[in-house]
Amino acid sequence: MNENNTALKTLKFINSLFLTSSITILFIFLFILTPIYIVQEPTINKQFSINNHQNNKIKEIFADSDSQLKKSNETQLTETYTNSYFGIQFEYPSTADLIEAPLLTMSYSQLGYIFFEGVYKLPYLMIKFYPLSPAEETLDNFTSRFMKEKQIPGLLNNSINIINSNSTYLAGNPAHQIEYIEESDVRSQNNSNYNNIQSKILSILTINGNQAYVLQFKGSNENYEKYLQEAKIIINSFKIK
16 A cells, blocks of 8 residues: 555656646746747848838839830920921920921932021921822832932032941831931132031931832031930821821
8 A cells, every 4th residue: 555655656746847837837938939039020120121111222222213204205395397398297396396307319409407406507307298209119229229319419518327237117018227427528708718517317218109209317527416305206206197
């Protein structure tokens, strides 16, 4: 009987010791983890805050670039020009001067100019109309003729240096685009000598039926790039009716 009581007491002591040890180990484990959590949580929150700040800055940068892009494309084409005889229409800003100046030469008719820096000053956008012979009623043939005319020495001793030449579209029609530098010897006011003048020119050619159309933007070396995008916006509004 005494042996049974002793065994029972020993078992109770072991159980009590195991329970006490388990509780102690649990408290020690919690004691160790608590400062780790306290240390990590601000770090996580700080990193989260940094990431949010970076994301917001990225959004601001993209939003600003989008607004700048929209702003750069906001040339206001407030005026519309229509010519029923030549069957054309285009839009242009009120800040530009449009002069309808018909001119007839041996090879083409010239309608008018859109000036960007005042009357009879560079840069300007010019519109020309070329009647086509049956042999020329292809874009390649007309482009070849146009370039040959540019390379014929004239009274001003013109010469050209082609920068770019590639296919494009004008008024929904296949077109050819040529960008070149033109040099001209212009006599001075006292007629004693000649001055060499350089201009930069963008010519876009297309044909419709037996008529060729040339839109030509011409500027000085100083202001060509300044107005080029605005000229292209006007050219993109060009329509053949």
